[in-house]
Amino acid sequence: MTSMTTTPSGGPAARTVLSVNLNKVALVRNTRHLGIPSVTRAATLCLQAGANGITVHPRPDERHIRGDDVRDLAVLLQAWPEREFNIEGNPFQNLMDCVHDLLERKLPVHQVTFVPDSEDQFTSDHGWNFPADAERLRPLIAQAHAWGLRVSLFMDADLTAMAAAKAVGADRVELYTEPYATAWGTPQQDAQLARFAQAAQVALAVGLGVNAGHDLNRDNLSAFLQAVPGVAEVSIGHALIADALELGYSATVQDYLRCITQGH
Known part of the structure; x- marks a missing residue:
């Protein structure tokens, strides 16, 4: 299904993935030494339910995802060549x-998302600062491109x-969406939506693709x-996994896909 938004060239934009x-x-797994819940099993169930990709940070x-997890997920995704593996982190x-x-x-990676978090940061809570970060990011973006990867900046x-x-x-x-999520249901909601819509419009106009994530939920x-026009991808973790504790992975992923369809 295609959305009603358009690309900078005026053509129809693809449905958000x-x-x-x-x-x-x-x-949760790391709180014990039993190997459960399984990260690869969770990925398999989400992919079977229709998720378009897997993200790890x-x-x-290694407070959560470990190096072995990243490799195991990449091996798993070899069997899902139409799905994407997005790896986030501080370059x-x-x-x-x-x-x-x-x-x-020779394992698959499709997108790297550069996030400016410190090593002990609780969670990602701000984006890159321009022009201050520009010159140090430039060679790392070039390296990722040389590897054939798409680069997204948080x-x-x-x-x-x-x-x-x-x-x-x-x-x-x-786009770091926590300010919108925090404003949800308050008098500031519409102003935050307008702010994100304008940012996306400017990004599309200069030729950038637009992803979004952080505290998006059902x-x-x-x-x-x-x-917000032209959102190519939403990356959702905390809320989705919390919902899956009650609904199961399959039903949860399908409901998020329903929300995406409703958003178009």
Whole structure:
């Protein structure tokens, strides 16, 4: 199904795809030494239910996703060639080595999402800062391109930064959506939606693809996609895994796909 939004060239935009972030599955598993719940089993069930891809964010302390998980998921995704593997992280920490290891093993990676989090950061809570981060990001983006990968930069909904993200070589931006999620159901909701819609419009106009993620859920996702044009991908983890504890992976993924359809 295609959406009613358009690309910068005026053609129809493809339907938003769902990438499931499995960090929280690994977090629960790591509280014991039994190997359950299984990250690869969770990925398999999500893919079977229609998820378009898998996202992980391996941090240096391996508090949730570990290096072995990244490799095991890449091996799994060889059997799903039409689905994508998105690896998030700080390219100045362990991300580039993690990705290079997969490529050396000839395992699939499709997108890297550069996130400016510190090693001990609780969760990602801000985007890159331009122009301050531009020159140090440029060679790493070029390296990822040399590996044949799409590069997305985790960004605040800052209209003034989109052209700079494009100039430094990014293919996409992932809009950090927690401010919208926090405003959901409050008088600030419409203003936040307008802010994100404007940021997406500017990103599309300069030739960037638009991803989105952080605290999107079954309540707020459809409204976001209805208001924000051209969203290529949403990456959802915490809320989706929390829902799966009650509904199961299959029913949860299918309901998020329903929300995406409703958003178009």
